[in-house]
Amino acid sequence: xxxxxxxxxxxxxxxxxxxxxxxxxxxxxxxxxxxxxxxxxxxxxxxxxxxxxxxxxxxxxxxxxxxxxxxxxxxxxxxxxxxxxxxxxxxxxxxxxxxxxxxxxxxxxxxxxxxx
Amino acid sequence: xxxxxxxxxxxxxxxxxxxxxxxxxxxxxxxxxxxxxxxxxxxxxxxxxxxxxxxxxxxxxxxxxxxxxxxxxxxxxxxxxxxxxxxxxxxxxxxxxxxxxxxxxxxxxxxx
Numbered sequence: 026x027x028x029x030x031x032x033x034x035x036x037x038x039x040x041x042x043x044x045x046x047x048x049x050x051x052x053x054x055x056x057x058x059x060x061x062x063x064x065x066x067x068x069x070x071x072x073x074x075x076x077x078x079x080x081x082x083x084x085x086x087x088x089x090x091x092x093x094x095x096x097x098x099x100x101x102x103x104x105x106x107x108x109x110x111x112x113x114x115x116x117x118x119x120x121x122x123x124x125x126x127x128x129x130x131x132x133x134x135x136x137x138x139x140x141x
Numbered sequence: 142x143x144x145x146x147x148x149x150x151x152x153x154x155x156x157x158x159x160x161x162x163x164x165x166x167x168x169x170x171x172x173x174x175x176x177x178x179x180x181x182x183x184x185x186x187x188x189x190x191x192x193x194x195x196x197x198x199x200x201x202x203x204x205x206x207x208x209x210x211x212x213x214x215x216x217x218x219x220x221x222x223x224x225x226x227x228x229x230x231x232x233x234x235x236x237x238x239x240x241x242x243x244x245x246x247x248x249x250x251x252x253x
Binding site for chain 1: 147173175177183184185186187190230234239240241242243244245246
C-alpha cells in the first residue's frame with residue numbers, strides 16, 4: 026500500500042459539531058483527493074488538491090471545506106456535521122508520470138464517520 | 142460533466158466460471174480507464190487499468206477491453222475463485238483533468 030494514512034479511523038460525533046479528518050502521505054505526490062462512499066452511490070469526489078494551497082470542488086462539496094498547507098497533509102472539515110454526512114471517507118493520492126500524464130490513484134484506509 | 146454507468150450491480154458466478162462487468166461513458170475525451178477491487182471493510186485497490194491508445198490489456202486472470210467508438214470498457218475475470226468476491230468499480234478520467242469519476246460498483250460473489 027502507498028504511504029497514506031487517515032486519522033481518525035473511526036469517529037462518532039453529534040449533529041452541529043465541527044469535524045476535521047486528516048489525510049497524510051509520505052509519497053510526495055502532488056494530487057490529493059477526498060471521497061465519500063455510501064451504499065448505492067459508489068465513490069463520490071468531495072474536494073481535491075493539485076498542489077499546496079490549490080484546491081477545487083468535486084461533485085458533492087456542499088457542507089465540506091478543505092485545506093492543504095503542506096504537500097503531505099490534506100484536511101477535510103465538516104463545519105457543522107449533519108446526519109447526511111454519515112459515511113466512509115477515503116483520501117487518495119496520485120502523481121504526474123512522464124511529466125504530463127497523471128498516474129494511478131491510491132487510496133488511504135478510510136475513516137468511518139457517524140453523525141448522531 | 143463526466144458520467145459512467147456500470148452494469149450489472151450484482152453478479153453471482155460459480156467458482157471456475159468467467160465474470161464480465163461493463164461500463165459505458167459519455168465523454169469522448171476520456172483517456173484513462175482503471176478498475177478497482179474493494180473487499181469488505183477495506184480500501185479500493187487498483188487491479189488493472191488501460192489508456193485510450195490500447196484496446197486490451199491482460200494480467201493473469203484479469204483483462205480489460207476498451208471500445209472507444211462505442212464508449213464502453215469491460216473487466217473480464219476468468220477461472221474465478223472465492224477470493225475474487227468483492228465490489229468492483231470502474232472509473233474514467235477525461236483528457237484535461239486529473240479527477241476520476243467512478244461507476245456505482247458491482248458486487249461479485251463467487252460461489253464455491
